[in-house]
Amino acid sequence: MREHINIYCDESCHLQNDKQSVMVLGAIHCPASKKDEIFLRIDELKRKYILIPKYNKHPKENRTYYEIKWNKVSKSQIDFYRDIIDYFFDDDDLSFRVLVVPDKSLLDYEKYGHTHDTFYYKMYFSMLKAILQPEFAHNIYIDIKDTRSREKVHKLENVLRNDKYDYNKEIIKKVQQVRSHEVELVQLADLLIGAVSYVSRGLNTSEAKNELIELIRHRSRYSLLKSTLIKERKFNIFIWESSKYISTI
Numbered sequence: 001m002r003e004h005i006n007i008y009c010d011e012s013c014h015l016q017n018d019k020q021s022v023m024v025l026g027a028i029h030c031p032a033s034k035k036d037e038i039f040l041r042i043d044e045l046k047r048k049y050i051l052i053p054k055y056n057k058h059p060k061e062n063r064t065y066y067e068i069k070w071n072k073v074s075k076s077q078i079d080f081y082r083d084i085i086d087y088f089f090d091d092d093d094l095s096f097r098v099l100v101v102p103d104k105s106l107l108d109y110e111k112y113g114h115t116h117d118t119f120y121y122k123m124y125f126s127m128l129k130a131i132l133q134p135e136f137a138h139n140i141y142i143d144i145k146d147t148r149s150r151e152k153v154h155k156l157e158n159v160l161r162n163d164k165y166d167y168n169k170e171i172i173k174k175v176q177q178v179r180s181h182e183v184e185l186v187q188l189a190d191l192l193i194g195a196v197s198y199v200s201r202g203l204n205t206s207e208a209k210n211e212l213i214e215l216i217r218h219r220s221r222y223s224l225l226k227s228t229l230i231k232e233r234k235f236n237i238f239i240w241e242s243s244k245y246i247s248t249i
Helices: 032-048 075-090 116-129 149-163 184-200 207-220 242-248
Strands: 004-012 023-031 095-101 137-143 172-178 235-239
Touching (some): 004 116, 032 075, 075 184, 075 207, 095 116, 116 149, 137 149, 149 172, 184 207
Parallel strands (some): 004 137, 095 235, 137 172
Antiparallel strands (some): 004 023, 023 095
C-alpha cells in the first residue's frame, strides 16, 4: 500500500487584474500519518498565546478559531508567529515549496495562444511537480478563494493526472477544496507564501513582518529572492523567469 502525502496549497496575487506585479503559489506538505500530530501542535501554540477561547457549555455552537494569516502579523503577536515559524523549521515532517512569478506584466498570453487561466494552471503544476512522487499517493487540499474554486480544482486535478498518466488515481488520490480557517496547514502555507510575496514585492513597511522575514531567512539560510536547488526539501523556492520560460506557456 502506498504511503499518503498531504499537500496544503494557497496562493497570493494570482488574479490577472489585481494590480499586483507578482504571483505566488505555494504548498506545505507532510506525511498524512503525521497530520493529526502536527495540527495538535499548532493548536497547542494557539492555546499557549490564548488565541483560542476556552469552550463554554455549548462548545459546538461557540467554537471559534484564530486563523494564522500573513495579513494578521503584528507586533502584538510577534512571539506567537516566531514560535510558529520555528516550529515549521524544527519539525522534520514539514516541507514547503513556493513558486514566484516576479512580473505578470511581462507575460504575452496572446502571442502563444494562451490565457491567464491556462498560465495559472501551468504554474500550479510547476509548483506541485517537484513535490509529487510516483511511489506515493497524494491528497491535495486547496483553499477556497472565489466562486470559480470548484472549476479550478477540477481542472487542476485533470492536468495533474494526465501529466502523470495517473488514470487509476493511484498517485493523485484527490484534489479537494477546504476552508482555510478549518485547516491549520493551509494557514501555515498562507503565512510562508505571504512572507515570500512581501519580499518579492519589495515591501518593508511593517516592523513585525520584517522581523519574521529575517527569522525565515536565518532558519532557511536563503534570501527568499533566488531559486533554490530543485532537491531542496525544507524550504524550496522557484523563481519563474519569463525570459527563460515564456515560450512554454
